[in-house]
Amino acid sequence: MPHTPSRLTPPRPWSPLTDLQWHVLSPYVLPRAPQGRRTDLRARMDAIFHLASTPGEPWKNLPAHHGRPDTVSRFFRRLTHNGLWHRLLEALADCAPNHPLRQIEYLICRATRRAARLGGMRLLLLIRQLGLRTALNGPPWLLPDPLLSEMLSRARLPPAPRTRLQLAAAKSHLRSIAALARAALGRTRIPRTVRLAWP
Numbered sequence: 001m002p003h004t005p006s007r008l009t010p011p012r013p014w015s016p017l018t019d020l021q022w023h024v025l026s027p028y029v030l031p032r033a034p035q036g037r038r039t040d041l042r043a044r045m046d047a048i049f050h051l052a053s054t055p056g057e058p059w060k061n062l063p064a065h066h067g068r069p070d071t072v073s074r075f076f077r078r079l080t081h082n083g084l085w086h087r088l089l090e091a092l093a094d095c096a097p098n099h100p101l102r103q104i105e106y107l108i109c110r111a112t113r114r115a116a117r118l119g120g121m122r123l124l125l126l127i128r129q130l131g132l133r134t135a136l137n138g139p140p141w142l143l144p145d146p147l148l149s150e151m152l153s154r155a156r157l158p159p160a161p162r163t164r165l166q167l168a169a170a171k172s173h174l175r176s177i178a179a180l181a182r183a184a185l186g187r188t189r190i191p192r193t194v195r196l197a198w199p
Contacts (some may be wrong), residue, residue: 008199009134012106014053016046024100028091032082032198036076040067045074048079052110056196080115085135086126088112093130109134138195142188152180 017025022042023170033041049064051057059073064074064113066181079085087099088108095101114122125146127135138145155177161167 006128006133007129009106009132012103013122014050014107017042017049017104020100021104022131023099025088025104027083028087029079030085034078034147043067044072048076048111049104049107052114053107056192065193076114080118085112085115085119086097086123089126089130089132089135090103092132106134112139113137134199136198138190138198141183142187142190142194145184148180149186152177152184 022045025045029041029045043066047062050055050066051059051062051072054061059069062069062072068135086110089112091101092105092108112123112127112132112135113120114137121144124136124144127133128140128145128147158166158170158173163169
C-alpha cells in the first residue's frame with residue numbers, strides 16, 4: 001500500500017448516528033460483531049463514538065443512557081480484535097470526499113486512537129500509510145515509525161575509515177543512524193498531557 005500525504009481530520013462534535021450513517025457503517029460492523037444479541041449494535045456504536053469523542057475519558061464515565069460501561073468496553077475490544085478499525089480506515093482511504101462514511105471520519109479516527117494498544121504495530125503502520133494523523137494516539141514524531149525502521153534496515157554502513165578525517169565522518173554517520181533508530185522506535189512513554197493535547 002503506497003504512503004499517502006498526512007492530514008488531520010477536522011473535529012466534529014458527537015451526535016447519534018443518523019439512519020444514513022448507520023446504513024453505511026453497519027456492513028463493516030455486522031461481520032465483526034460478536035455473535036448473539038445484535039439488536040443493539042447501533043446503540044453500542046453510538047456509545048463508543050460518544051466516549052471516543054471525549055479525550056481522556058475512561059469507560060466508567062460513559063453516560064448511563066448508553067448502557068453498562070463494561071459491556072460497551074468489552075464490545076469495543078472484540079471489534080478491535082476482529083479488525084473493525086483497520087477495515088474502516090481502509091474504507092475511508094478509498095471512499096469519495098462526499099461519501100456518507102466521511103461524515104463520521106472524525107469519530108472513526110477518535111475511536112481508532114482508543115484501539116491503538118490493542119491494534120498494535122499493524123494498526124499504527126496502517127494509520128501512517130493512509131496519512132490519517134487524527135487516528136494516531138499521540139504526535140507522530142513521538143510514536144514508533146515502522147516505515148523509518150524499514151528504511152534504516154537498508155542503510156549501508158560507511159567503509160572502514162583509514163584516516164582521521166574518514167574516522168570523524170564515520171562517527172558522525174553512525175551517530176545519525178543511531179538518532180534515526182531512536183526516532184523509529186518512538187518514545188516508550190508519552191505523557192498523558194501530550195496525548196490529550198494532540199488534536
